[in-house]
Amino acid sequence: MRKIVAATAAVVLSAGLVSASPAVAGGSKPEVDTKRLTQAVQVNGVLQHLRQLQTIANRNGGNRASGLPGYEASSDYVAKTLRAAGYRVRKQTFTFPFFAENSPATLVQRTPEEKTLETGVFTYSGSGTVTGPVVPTKDVVIPASPTPSSTSGCEAADFEPAPAEPSVALVQRGTCDFGLKASNAKAAGYDAVIIFNEGNPDRTELTTGTLGSPVDLPVVGLSYDDAVALVDDVRAGGATATVTTDTVTDLERETHNLIADWPRRTKHDDQVVVVGAHLDSVPEGPGINDNGTGVAGTLEIAKQLARTGYTKKLQRPVRFAFWGAEELGLLGSQHYVDSLSDGARSKIYANLNFDMLGSPNYVRLVYDGDGSSFGTAGPAGSGQIEKVFTDYFGRARLATDPTEFDGRSDYGPFIQYGIPAGGLFSGADDVKTERQASIYGGTAGEILDPNYHTPQDDITRVNTTVLGQLTDGAAHAVATLGLSKKGLYGDGARTKVRTNATAKKAPKVTEGPAAQR
Template sequence: MVGLNRLSLIATLGAVSAQFQKPLLSQLDDVLLETDKTGDKPLVDTESLQAHISTESLFEHANALYELAKSSEQEFGHPTRVIGSEGHRRTLEYVAAKIDSLGDYYKSSTQAFPAVMGQVFQSRLVLGHSVPESASPMSLTPPTTGKEPVYGNLVLVDNEGCGASDYPDKLKGEIAFIKRGTCPFGTKSDFAGRAGAIAAVVFNSNPDGLSGTLGTPTPYHVPTFGLSGKDAEPIVEKLKAGEVVDSIAFIDSVVNTINTTNIIAQTVEGDQENCVMLGAHSDSVGEGPGINDDGSGSLTLLEVATHLTKFSVKNCVRFAWWAGEEEGLLGSDYYVASLPEEENKKIRLFMDYDMMGSPNFAYQVYNATNVANPTGSEQLRNLYVDWYESKGLNYTFIPFDGRSDYDAFIRNGIPGGGIATGAEGIKTEEEEAMFGGKAGDWYDPCYHQLCDDVGNVNATAWLVNTQLVAHSVATFAASFEGFPERETTKAAGVYEKDTLYHGRYLVR
């Protein structure tokens, strides 16, 4: 069809009887409308791309993903796709094979990187004569010596334990008792270890429980628990009164570094200097198969990437499947940190799609503003809002607080945003009226549990949000008109936020 137009093709109909010319011309018009001057595929438009999305195809992928998760049963005793497992390895193979089957539309690559992962097998904390129910070992905590119980008196650390001088000399051979504050839990554990403590307990500054991560391991980290403020209050009073509180800490855990892999697929066509990028994470937690978290996002990307091949694009589209998200956004952090400045600037925006089909869903939009984030984040937020409103659907804003893979992008000057349907948060009565479901329950009652299987994904929410993802891709693949130009790349830390989370874990 290249080089032909309607008039030249009409000329070829000269000998065709009038009886057939009209229907042939009608068909010709249809063909030409479907042909963009850049090639034999139409330029992507949002309605056409959305029309290809189907619930049946999404769930066909979901069933396949669950079968892959079952390959980890021999090692873990249940289905999982946690990094390092057979289930995750096969997930990566599945995504890569599907992308390869799409021919030369994409250039795909893998990015291997070292990932720190930890697992706690058993733990127990005894404070005086009580065994507090709220005691929770921190993620990436080392084990107690010999993976056996250790004994020592609690020593109350000064202030919030954010400086070496807060840790007294008498802490050597004892257990540090540290108030939650402005610095990371890992910093507190490191200072406690340097001061000679055999374990540490970080207690909350409010009555709630406290579960977090120590982050990147250091040689000085000690076995560390989180504790609710409610359970800590009477202990603090005793220590301040000069009473001795003897304690027992026990953690059987492992912290290992393994290699895992990100998968990147980018359209061959389109302006390679101006890319729209979107991502989801390929891994689950160790406790379950992760079909909603984040099989739903991973498969949404795969579905959109598959149908995008029916169209041409003016701007390149880059899909990413991150590994190690559940261990602390490891894959996306590594990817962005490894980008040279000139490559960073080619990414016009990043869109994060994590948990697209929670059973007790709400349509959630990250409340990303240009005031607090790279310019363009707010325009992306408004694109989602406008789409929901155009469909007559309710939506709600949620904090842009570092809990998913957008974090590294916005911290390094790349506009970002995304949508979700909720994790362990509690649905309100107002949200029940807006979205249905049940107030007072988690948005995803199977969040990070064994029951996060195929039956845990809401078909309506998943379909709607996959159509919205298709809309976001089609919009920017066709044009960045009206979207802010990229600002000069900022050094890491310029957009540093006062966030409590890095991924699913509290960090301070």
């Protein structure tokens, strides 16, 4: 999933977000009996796949990132398993701008006092070492406002003229994408950029993300508190710093998606349910929770869907997709949806997305498809998908919380085209609240996955309790959408979800892996 505190927004959320109580009441009686599938999808089977992915990472430099050998080995394992279960599997190859660090970025404040500051590189940052005065933009918001309001670096006029010597621009997160901030700094004559977190609630820690495309200067992140101290030093008489990055970018690296279909026609072949999980990790680690858990859960569902005979009863096709290059900006799923003809795209009935299902400090999260909790609904049908999940967990007497339907994972490209979507999530870099700790256990005040995007995201840190619960919920939803005779709207499976001839693609915003506001 996306970088630390970097959000993706395929849709713009309203400012007035509300907190919803968890769903705990019993849900309505399901149309489809999915019990045989949910019983067949066992945690042990999911863990067998996870152990294979961990072994693959161990043998390939500690990661499974797109464009590197660990991804190819992961893809081979998934494809072999699917073919053995009876699926037709194909690779959808595409090129992408590959990015990796040769060594970690560093940020050292030199004056008025020397100290090393915690930092991280932005994806597609240039490589180099720059030492010089730190110059904040004219419009940094310190102290931060209660809600996001910074426009720092979004316009050329935000920057003071760069000194004649090498210099470092200090830019605040907010409003526009990171790449625009970095490009504006370069155009203003700066030699390196520090982007610090905005300082509003949940926007205080070290921030990193993606620039969207290569920028030829070092770009690193900083926490809000460290930036405040740095700005204070600048205003008190000046400060200098050294920014160092060591990166490699290959604009034409090749990778692929894996697409698996069951070789049998259904009653409604023009209503395809696409079930997706991203197969790649970040280069920094093995990516076993992010997103080995989604891959392993989806793979086991596909395997057991065939073994239990549910594939013989499908009302509509269920297509399993394993996306490449998600960590670099949802590139694989975006390529898949963009490459379809209008007619083929209109036949996608729904997208289910499973990205991180075993977070150590978990919350059971369901995407807010109807917009009732966060103010923005997904395309028509997304609310019904949300209800499939909440009804299931309600009947199981398991609490759930809503999570923002903001496009931060591979469902984002689908909702851009008006395709209904939904999914489950156990949490990444959000902080667990006291209320959530009282319901789900775990530790309030800590992020939901402390190992997120680190070398420690390995199989020893996966929470098997939530992994089993969410995988069962995912299996229930796959079977329900695939076997339902009524369809999402309850008015007959012949009803089309939408026609893309009239759907408009939402404007794409990129900051973080796909967007940041």
